[in-house]
Amino acid sequence: xxxxxxxxxxxxxxxxxxxxxxxxxSNSAFQYFMWYRQYSRKGPELLMYTYSSGNKEDGRFTAQVxxxxxxxxxxxxxxxxxxxxxxxxxxxxxxxAGKSTFGDGTTLTVKP
Amino acid sequence: DAGVTQSPTHLIKTRxxxxxxxxxxxxxxxxxxxxxxxLGQGPQFIFQYYEEEERQRGNFPDRFSGHxxxxxxxxxxxxxxLLGDSALYLCxxxxxxxxxxxxxxxxxxxxxxx
Numbered sequence: 001x002x003x004x005x006x007x008x009x010x011x012x013x014x015x016x017x018x019x020x021x022x023x024x025x026s027n028s029a030f031q032y033f034m035w036y037r038q039y040s041r042k043g044p045e046l047l048m049y050t051y052s053s054g055n056k057e058d059g060r061f062t063a064q065v066x067x068x069x070x071x072x073x074x075x076x077x078x079x080x081x082x083x084x085x086x087x088x089x090x091x092x093x094x095x096x097a098g099k100s101t102f103g104d105g106t107t108l109t110v111k112p
Numbered sequence: 113d114a115g116v117t118q119s120p121t122h123l124i125k126t127r128x129x130x131x132x133x134x135x136x137x138x139x140x141x142x143x144x145x146x147x148x149x150x151l152g153q154g155p156q157f158i159f160q161y162y163e164e165e166e167r168q169r170g171n172f173p174d175r176f177s178g179h180x181x182x183x184x185x186x187x188x189x190x191x192x193x194l195l196g197d198s199a200l201y202l203c204x205x206x207x208x209x210x211x212x213x214x215x216x217x218x219x220x221x222x223x224x225x226x
Binding site: 004006034036041042043044045046088090096098099100101102103104105 | 116143145147152153154155156157160162167168170202204214215216217218219220
């Protein structure tokens, strides 16, 4: 079983919809939680990171971490066609902060 | 300000051969991590170099080795290539050995082993 499981998708939504992307994990040592966006044939781009539990908002993006359930989410409000990409969650621990463990990604398509 | 650069962009090799991939970190960064991303999967951590030393290593065989130079650039070497080594190899740079705090990825090198 993988340490990080991500809803596989693919996900297709109309423009303006609210999108929810989710990951679960098994390693209770994970303390840092990141979301990356990866466009086709490009490297991942860091969108947001959070430490421990709680919410973090940045424009149209909100990241939530529930450590008690080992569950993290990324919400995208007012989705745009330019948000069409693969979204990857990633996690690191305090003792192993140099290594990020990634989910396999969810591919999102936002239709105009 | 140049971001993370990788070379070459694409590479085709034959089973059993050796390959060297190169990475230049973002200006001001001193840490380089290498990841392997197979098609349809997330990146898998290979190893990280900081202060010219391998600091952490993922679950990859010794055929995978690396080096970091005094200017913080890095190389990834893979010996005795297998078909299963075909993947996108990503280099990521950061500061001070940490990855959660602003890790920047390069565009990757796509390696095909035939």
